Structures are given as C-alpha cells and as structure tokens.
Amino acid sequence: MSGFAIKGWCPDAWRPMETGDGLLVRIKPRLARLPREQARALCALADRFGNGIIDVTRRANLQIRGVNETGWRDLVRELVELGLVDADRRIETLRNLLVAPDWAQGDDSHRIACELLARLGQLPDLPGKVGFVVDAGAAPVLLDEPGDFRVERGATGGLILRAAGRSTGVELAAGNEAGMLVALAHWFHDSGGALAGRMARHDAPLPDWATGAVPPAPPVAPMAPGSTPQGTAHGAPFGQAEAAVLARALADPAIKGLRITPWRVLLFEGAQSGAIPGLIASATDPLLRAYACPGAPFCPQASVATRDLARQLAPAISGNLHVSGCAKGCACPHAAAVVLTGRDGRFDLAHNGRAGSPADLTDLSPAAVLAHFGVA
Ligand code: SF4
Numbered sequence: 001m002s003g004f005a006i007k008g009w010c011p012d013a014w015r016p017m018e019t020g021d022g023l024l025v026r027i028k029p030r031l032a033r034l035p036r037e038q039a040r041a042l043c044a045l046a047d048r049f050g051n052g053i054i055d056v057t058r059r060a061n062l063q064i065r066g067v068n069e070t071g072w073r074d075l076v077r078e079l080v081e082l083g084l085v086d087a088d089r090r091i092e093t094l095r096n097l098l099v100a101p102d103w104a105q106g107d108d109s110h111r112i113a114c115e116l117l118a119r120l121g122q123l124p125d126l127p128g129k130v131g132f133v134v135d136a137g138a139a140p141v142l143l144d145e146p147g148d149f150r151v152e153r154g155a156t157g158g159l160i161l162r163a164a165g166r167s168t169g170v171e172l173a174a175g176n177e178a179g180m181l182v183a184l185a186h187w188f189h190d191s192g193g194a195l196a197g198r199m200a201r202h203d204a205p206l207p208d209w210a211t212g213a214v215p216p217a218p219p220v221a222p223m224a225p226g227s228t229p230q231g232t233a234h235g236a237p238f239g240q241a242e243a244a245v246l247a248r249a250l251a252d253p254a255i256k257g258l259r260i261t262p263w264r265v266l267l268f269e270g271a272q273s274g275a276i277p278g279l280i281a282s283a284t285d286p287l288l289r290a291y292a293c294p295g296a297p298f299c300p301q302a303s304v305a306t307r308d309l310a311r312q313l314a315p316a317i318s319g320n321l322h323v324s325g326c327a328k329g330c331a332c333p334h335a336a337a338v339v340l341t342g343r344d345g346r347f348d349l350a351h352n353g354r355a356g357s358p359a360d361l362t363d364l365s366p367a368a369v370l371a372h373f374g375v376a
Contacts, residue, residue: 012026014092022066025076032259038082039250042062042243044243058145059096091121097134132149132185154169155216158214168213192204232273235266236265286317301325319337320338321340329355336353340369
C-alpha cells in the first residue's frame, strides 16, 4: 500500500482512533503533568485495558494502545474518575494546550495555562487539530512545536500573542493573556478559519489588536535526558514506553510527578539521576535521533515493520534517521539525514528529506538497507 489517508481530526479519549492493534485512546494531561499517584494509576489502566504500551506524542499527550471496544467504555469512565479526561466531551475536544514543560507553580506559563483551562467553555467550536501554546518561561522552548494560538516570551522581554504562520506578535498587557488567546480563537472562528483548518493556513488579515512586530525571543534547547533542576529526564524510544517500566520507576516515593514533553522525553520530578531500563538515560544515545512510526502490523497503512530496523540502523547513522511505514511520515514532520519510506513491502531510501521525498535508492529489502549502511 503506497497511499495514505489524511485525517482531519485528532482522536481523544471520547473519540478513540481505530489502529491495526485496536483502539488508540489519547489522554491530555493537564499542564503536561501527572502527580505520581495519577501516573501510576494510568500505567495500571494501560496494562488492564490496553497492550501495556504508552505513547508520548508531539503535543505532550499520552496514548493507550490496543484497547478493545468493550474495554474502552470502562477505561474512559476510570480516566474521568482519575481526572485525566473531562466528563464534558466538548471541553475534552477543545483541551489542546501545549505548555512549556518546565513551568513552576505560579510562574507565567503556569498562571496563563491554568486560566486558559478554566475558560475552555468560552471557546467557539474549532477544527480538531487546532491548539494553543503557552510558552512563557524566560525563553521560548516550543517554537518548533505545533500550535495555532500562542503566548510566548517576546524578544523585548515581555509576553506576546502570536498567531501561527506569522513571525511576529503583539505585546500583551499583564493579566489578560488567556483572554487574548480566547479572543484570537473567536476571531479565527468568525473569520472563516475553519475552512483553512489551521491558523497557519488562514490568510485573513489579523485584527489590529492581534497584529504586532515583536518576534519571539531566541529559543533555548529543549529538555534532554539527564539531570534537570526539577528532577531527571529520560527519553522514550520512538515515543513509547512500557507501562510496567514507568510503574516501576514511579514506585520511588521521592518522585513527585511525571512531566510530559513534546520531545519524547519524560521528566521524573524529584528523581535522582540513574538509568531506567527501557528508557534512554543519555542525551547522546543514537536512539534519540531515530524516528519510526509504529509501522506494520500496528498501522493499517503500513506495509513494512519499522522500529526493529530503526534500532539496528541508528548507531550507524550520523544525524537524524527516519523510518516511516508509509509516505505520510507521522513520526517526524521534519527533514532527516536518512529517510526510509515503506512502499509495497519494501523501502525507498532518501537523504536530507521527509517521508516520501524523491528516493536515491528504491525497492530495498530490510536486509539490503542494513547492508547498505554496513550493519551486519
Ligand atoms: S506514517 Fe506510519 S503511522 Fe503514519 S500512516 Fe503511515 S504507516 Fe501509519
């Protein structure tokens, strides 16, 4: 199968997505954080109702995979009871908020994100993939991450409101940042943004109150595995972790909570440094530079298995590696140094491109790919 289906919606817990290994149930942790007991309970649910695998997504969400139709209802009921899913389906759908994961209690990111969460009911209906970004730390960390309506640290030191697709934003007065995000979402809705689907594609001129010339401040590097002021960060290979692995790590009472980042990195708040089997402890581990979607047999659009090949290849590649089950390229929207795209059960090989980029070599078996890169 070489084509792929483009979906215009995002799954959530109330609207799970059918995949090759059952239903996929997405959970959107508030403020990208789960207190330790909530995280442990989530791991237990992933084992009970799913296949024991938890995905970490680019929007800092978590996904339980392999859920069946009957179990899904009980799973959602328990997620609502745990406070991980909103009982109001509309609010759950609208709750697309990416927040700088190193926020601290009472700082700008925390304050604005809390205010926005409290005002979700004031939002108009929005296309499923539309979301908010609150990146109000000392310097931005989320500039490369998706989000339509953004509050960011600006180059002048204050906070700015910026619409996706515009390189600059307008300075915000302190105190009404969340209100301005809500107002921008209403403008998007009222000006026909749903037709474009995303803010970046909506080319209507912004209203004066959302127009400004302040660029975001220079960004800082995203969180990587290792010690941080808030605890120890670990990478999740290919954005997945076994629930049992997380549960074992979270048994340590010194850990206060689990923070989810959009970079396939999990922060164990309060944890001492040290390896966790199954997770990536070092910022130089080649697996951190390897991207691979679930592939076959887990995605119906894949004709090739992806992750075992990526694991074997990663140490032999300098730069990023992307092994994609098909040309959609779900695992990595950016260009990678080496890209293998599945097509009709074989791989096309491209360099410095995205999944489906014009290939330098085509029709390769996995063995031929390994041989090409000198992997025995
Ligand atoms: S890129 Fe991978 S996960 Fe995405 S549709 Fe293709 S095979 Fe499925």
